[in-house]
Amino acid sequence: MSDLAIEAKGLVKKFPARAGTGDKQPTSPTSMPENKKKRWQFWKKEPQATFTAVDGVDLQIKRGEIFGLLGPNGAGKSTTIRMLCTLLEPTSGTATVNGFDIVKQANEVRRSLGTVLAGERSIYWKLSGRENLEYFAALYHIPAAVAKKRVEELIERMEIKDRANELVEKYSTGMRQRIAIAKALLARPPILLLDEPTLGLDPQAARNLRELIATLKAEGHTILLTTHYMEEADQLSDRIGIIDTGKVIALDTPEKLKAQIDQQEIIKLEVTGWQEYIGEKLRSISEVGSLVARQQGEADLWEVNLQSNNSRAVLPKIVEHIGQNGTRLVNMNIVKPSLEDVFIQLTGKALRD
């Protein structure tokens, strides 16, 4: 048995580009085959425009580790997971899960995996929590007697015992998510794929779920999770792959990733009356590496995140540029780099706005 739980080599997924949907930024890597002149044979299919959602991803995930795939919305995280769990076929590249090829041995792959996608929508709302688990236990080919015990065990573990016979539509989001995770655990698969497991949960529920994920690792599961919360990736993952526009742009332990930019200092400013041209001016200071500004909620308060290799030299210049035309510096901190700063340094943009 290979000591890799998941191995992906050059995974690529291209989708037919959807015409007329405004969900693609102009910078999206949409490619048109050359020479797309309208031919007179109008019934022949035009060479189709494609959109590359995953662009050559290589992963080697070891048995027993938690691997975090961290990236902004639309980076290609879900598409990568969907290929690994056999819902999508890669356009090119190969991958194995538990040693099985995701295309040629799809059924063995499905047996090796517990997957949570779109959590609360993945279960039947018109069935009770218990009925859901009994149903999925049969789909995963667990013998009836074993299934009965396993379902009770998971109901107990997920702390839904006193409501297990109620319809899922009456549950809270957190409870539904727990059923979805219990469903993934039913057959006790060696590998778990969790796509944004804490999305939409309240802070307490999210914290409980993160604790559960850590316990599952301790019980021997390999876990691949995606998230766009850097704290989550940082806290849970043994190793992290940072993904953007379909490419893994950095891959290491959280500590090493942060150490990469250790010589950089992160200056966090809080500013009112921010103007984009000030950003341009600050960027042109030679000691400033990258700069990202984003508004804090509705108020006229901006958080400006600035990387510099020499904050002593930079600070006076910053103060000079900002104290003009109604722009005011409210607060300033020099902080330790976070994974988000790594992302900013690599891409020049924020992980989420």
Place this chain on the structure above:
Amino acid sequence: MNATSLAIPSFTSDLRAFWAVVRREWVIFVRYPSWIISLLIWPILFPMGYLLTARALSGVDGSGLTNFQNTTGLTEYVGYIAVGTMIWMWQNIVLWSVGYSLRNEQMRGTLESNWLSPTWRFSYLLGSSVPQMVSMITLLIVSGLEYALLFGVKFNGSLLLTMLVILASIPAVYGLGFAFASVVITMKEANAFVFLVRGIVMVFCGITYPMAMLPGWMQSVGEWLPQTYIIHAMRSAALSTDGFAGISHDLAMILIHGAAWLLIGYVMFVFMERRARQTGAIGQY
């Protein structure tokens, strides 16, 4: 420590998975029983317009029926129309329910979570049709009773032969439903197709009139549709005293069409499932 899987795949575990799909669908079905009303109302409401037209044309004393009798060999025109519209209704409901079963699961988000499991992906379509079938056969029986009690239709034929025709029709009626389910899930504007198919069945299969009324080319089209034979056989089995001889040819045609439609349904499903993996069309909700 490594987690050890609890799954033990075998032939029986596959059957149990299929049975779980049947049960799931059944539980949801009886939990939301709004369909009971339509089960009672539709069989009466739908053929009503045709029945009244027919009564007007035949005269209240039935004096205008000789022509009808000459072409069909039957005097029971209410039963004649009732059987035709029943079959049409059956196929129509199958198109809407079986045909939309995958789409509905797709919209709910459960299609993908089913497909994540190692269960044969065609089982979901097959399994969720079973409760539908049970409810439809109930519908046919309830309708028959309603026609007999409310309209005084005399079913002179054989109950056994009628049941035989119904059972033999299942592959054709549901095969078309399966084919549909795959079309519906890959196309945005699938409703138009349902209307098209049921329109075709309505015109070409003679749901309220004998096929002999159609121009030649339309009769030929009708010969390619299983519903033509189903309606013809059902009328003979339920209304006439011709016995098995009256339906044997139709029965053979129904089974041949049924085998073809099951195959078409399955092939289209396989094709759709493949396409979904390539284009990602399934997950886009």
